[in-house]
Amino acid sequence: MNWIGFYTLVNREVGRFFSVYRQTVLPGLISSALYILIFGFTLEQRISEIDGVSYTWYILPGLIMMNTLSNATANTSSSMLQMKLLQQLPDLLTAPLSGIEISLAYIIGGTIRGMVNGILVLFLGVLISGLPVQNIFGTLLFIFLVSWAFSSMGLVLGQLAENWDQMAMMQNFFLTPLSFLGGIFYSIKMLPEWAQTLSLINPIYYMINGIRHTILGIGDSSLFISFSMAIILTFFFTILSVLLMQSGKKIKV
Amino acid sequence: MKAIEILGLKKSYEKTLALNGVNLSIKEGEFFGLLGPNGAGKTTTINILTGLVFREEGSTLVFGKDTVKDFRFTRSKIGIAAQELSVDWFFSIEKLLYFQAGYYGLSKKVAKKRIEDLLIRLDLQKKKDSRLRQLSGGMKRRFQLAKALVHDPDIIILDEPTAGVDVELRRSLWKYLKDLHATGKTILLTTHYIEEAEKLCENVAIIDEGKILKEGSPKKLTQELGSSGITIHLNENKQNLNTVLADYSFTLDQDRLHFSVKDSDLAMPKIIQTLSNNNITIQSVEATSSSLEDVFLDLTGKDINK
Numbered sequence: 001m002n003w004i005g006f007y008t009l010v011n012r013e014v015g016r017f018f019s020v021y022r023q024t025v026l027p028g029l030i031s032s033a034l035y036i037l038i039f040g041f042t043l044e045q046r047i048s049e050i051d052g053v054s055y056t057w058y059i060l061p062g063l064i065m066m067n068t069l070s071n072a073t074a075n076t077s078s079s080m081l082q083m084k085l086l087q088q089l090p091d092l093l094t095a096p097l098s099g100i101e102i103s104l105a106y107i108i109g110g111t112i113r114g115m116v117n118g119i120l121v122l123f124l125g126v127l128i129s130g131l132p133v134q135n136i137f138g139t140l141l142f143i144f145l146v147s148w149a150f151s152s153m154g155l156v157l158g159q160l161a162e163n164w165d166q167m168a169m170m171q172n173f174f175l176t177p178l179s180f181l182g183g184i185f186y187s188i189k190m191l192p193e194w195a196q197t198l199s200l201i202n203p204i205y206y207m208i209n210g211i212r213h214t215i216l217g218i219g220d221s222s223l224f225i226s227f228s229m230a231i232i233l234t235f236f237f238t239i240l241s242v243l244l245m246q247s248g249k250k251i252k253v
Numbered sequence: 254m255k256a257i258e259i260l261g262l263k264k265s266y267e268k269t270l271a272l273n274g275v276n277l278s279i280k281e282g283e284f285f286g287l288l289g290p291n292g293a294g295k296t297t298t299i300n301i302l303t304g305l306v307f308r309e310e311g312s313t314l315v316f317g318k319d320t321v322k323d324f325r326f327t328r329s330k331i332g333i334a335a336q337e338l339s340v341d342w343f344f345s346i347e348k349l350l351y352f353q354a355g356y357y358g359l360s361k362k363v364a365k366k367r368i369e370d371l372l373i374r375l376d377l378q379k380k381k382d383s384r385l386r387q388l389s390g391g392m393k394r395r396f397q398l399a400k401a402l403v404h405d406p407d408i409i410i411l412d413e414p415t416a417g418v419d420v421e422l423r424r425s426l427w428k429y430l431k432d433l434h435a436t437g438k439t440i441l442l443t444t445h446y447i448e449e450a451e452k453l454c455e456n457v458a459i460i461d462e463g464k465i466l467k468e469g470s471p472k473k474l475t476q477e478l479g480s481s482g483i484t485i486h487l488n489e490n491k492q493n494l495n496t497v498l499a500d501y502s503f504t505l506d507q508d509r510l511h512f513s514v515k516d517s518d519l520a521m522p523k524i525i526q527t528l529s530n531n532n533i534t535i536q537s538v539e540a541t542s543s544s545l546e547d548v549f550l551d552l553t554g555k556d557i558n559k
Contacts, residue, residue: 002325008355012344019343087339091400094303094333095356096325253266253306 006101009092013109017075024075028067028117029124035063036128039185050187051218057132060125061212062184065146067121069207072114072147073154073175076106080158081167089251099246103155107241110151111144118143122215131215138214138223145230146207152237159244159251182208188220203233254316256281256408256439257302262311264297264463271297273463274311279441279456281316281407284434286454287443288545290555294463295443296336299410303333315408329357332406334397336413336443340385346396347372347381350403357404364403371399374429391422398426408439415449427453447546459549466552475543482541483512483521488534497531498524502550508536513547 017024040056050058083089092102122139125131133139161167182204188196199205209219210226219226245251255278262275272294279285287295300306302313302320313320315327341349347368354364372378375395380388388396394414401409411430415423430453434440444450450457451471458468467474487508494505501524503512514520517540528535549555 002356002358004358004360005356008352011355012352015348016343086341087335087337088341090305090333090335090337091339091353092356093305094328094331095353096328096358097356098325248307252304 002097002101005095005097006105009097009102009105010108013075013079013106014112016079017109017113024071024113025116025120028071029120032063032067032121032124033128035059036125040129051216053216053218054129056129057125057216058187058212059185060121060129060131061215062182062208064118064121064125064143064215065182065204065208065211066179066184068114068118068143068146069150069204070171070175070179071117072110072149072151073157073171075110075113076151076154077158077161077167077170078154079109080106080155081161081164084158084251085163093248093252099248100242103152103238103242103245106155107148107151107238110154111147114147114151115143118147133215134217135214139211142207142211142214142227142230145227145234146211149230149233149237152234152241155241156237156244159241159249162250178202178204181205183220184208203229206230254281255279255314256283256316257285257441258312258314258317259298259302260312260314262298262301262313263309264294264301264306265309271463272301275460275463275465277458277465277468279439281439282434282437284430284440284453284455285442286450286457287441287460288445288447288450288457288549289443289460290445290553293460295460296412297463298460299333299412299441299443302327303331303410304328329404330406331408331410332401332404333410334401334412334414336416338390338393338397342384342386344384345382346377346385346388349385349396350399353400354403359404367403367405368399371402375399391418394418394422394426398429402433406438408441409433410441412443413445414442415444415446423449447544447549451545457545459545459552461553461555467548471545474545474548481514481517481543482547483514483517483524484539484541485510485512485524485528486536486538487528488536493531494533497527497533502554504546504550511546511550513543513550 036056040059044055047055126133157167157170181199182202183199188199191199206221206226206229209221210223210230213219213223213226257277257279259275259277262272264272275294275298287298289295297306301308302315304320304324315330318326320327350368351361351364354368372381375398377392377395377399380392385393385396398414415426430440442453454471456468456470457474459466487510489508501512503510512520512524521538521540525535525538
């Protein structure tokens with residue numbers, strides 16, 4: 001194991017997003033604050049409580065999850081694609097680093113960005129709306145697992161994408177819709193039966209309801225199923241990203 | 254000890270055969286040139302050595318170890334300055350050198366000394382806090398070299414290191430490479446600049462269409478050829494030269510015609526006669542001894558710069 005090389009790449013990945021925190025950290029906080037103010041406080045006057053909690057509190061776990069997974073995905077996918085397009089990747093691929101070391105270093109970088117964003121939105125929620133957190137350990141564990149899973153998925157996307165257009169397509173046509181349809185702003189019980197069934201095949205639905213359980217003690221899916229789903233996604237995408245990196249697909253010829 | 258040994262190396266990209274059984278052997282401490290036109294297979298060969306390209310057939314060894322099976326060992330021995338210049342938006346060039354050193358397992362403390370030294374030697378000290386995009390083309394080339402040297406490798410691979418740089422920088426880079434070689438480093442240089450290979454390399458291999466055509470010292474190769482060169486400067490570049498001079502091997506660079514001939518005394522009057530008969534005005538004529546340019550022309554019938 002090349003520990004120094006591995007640590008250096010983690011350091012680079014973390015340093016990269018912190019060096020542009022205006023693009024990578026602040027936007028999530030600002031948009032979450034706007035969601036809380038516009039959707040939360042405004043609609044709270046018209047929507048009665050859901051499952052016994054105020055509407056603002058109800059949407060906050062979803063906002064935390066959305067920020068966590070979108071930032072974790074964006075970090076690895078954009079970094080990998082950028083390194084490919086800007087001719088930086090050969091520096092890594094010609095260094096004495098194995099595929100598993102490169103993948104894990106990237107994934108950790110994305111996980112840290114996902115966690116930083118998720119935890120900051122959690123703080124924001126506590127600060128603005130006095131959000132109570134029932135199980136802080138479970139909440140942090142969920143944020144960690146989802147960050148890791150989606151960071152791995154982002155690495156897969158970054159390695160397979162050939163240009164920014166393909167990347168944007170994945171983000172705009174899959175990740176964002178699935179996040180919104182995962183029940184950030186509503187309980188799936190409010191949906192017609194067919195839409196409720198459809199929601200069950202959306203993995204993000206389990207992530208949002210899992211963290212809702214750990215924070216508020218309520219959720220549409222059981223905590224066990226949500227947690228299991230997070231573990232399955234984490235393993236699945238980690239293994240996939242490592243195997244893909246070792247195969248050299250789209251990065252070596 | 255052989256620093257690099259390549260045996261029967263084959264590689265194709267879809268339907269194009271890039272390497273067709275390349276064999277190469279480079280001794281430790283040797284300054285070796287891989288000479289060939291664009292698309293000859295130079296970059297593919299070194300990319301297989303460094304792990305950027307998968308080999309299809311054959312073996313690639315660095316200090317006797319396989320570059321795939323023992324990649325940690327072989328890659329740590331090699332420093333590569335790629336032809337393509339990379340871009341980075343986030344970090345200063347000094348920071349990028351620290352990263353590069355880290356990938357090769359150098360601690361910050363060890364890297365610090367080397368990076369300070371390299372920045373001074375390559376005249377980049379004043380620019381150490383700049384981003385890559387803020388550097389001139391020549392500075393980027395020097396940074397590329399610093400990156401290759403940061404982990405103090407035994408083998409330095411330079412892919413067209415002076416492509417697109419001005420004459421002054423080219424000469425200063427040549428001097429730096431000679432100094433490095435004097436410290437015992439093995440250097441593998443790919444180039445299509447004849448002068449570069451002649452000035453720097455102890456041995457060269459001429460590669461074309463994925464095959465090594467000839468290997469040896471520049472002196473030996475030119476002596477073996479036994480032919481000599483004729484350089485003619487024209488008053489203007491004529492379009493129909495290929496038809497007029499169809500019987501000769503020649504290269505054309507703007508108004509400079511260079512012929513590779515067996516006997517210049519015999520060939521010169523004939524060439525001058527042919528040109529005059531076709532109303533092509535000659536500015537000057539010069540007989541030269543054989544160069545690698547002539548060797549290349551004789552072996553391939555091609556102009557290396559095309």
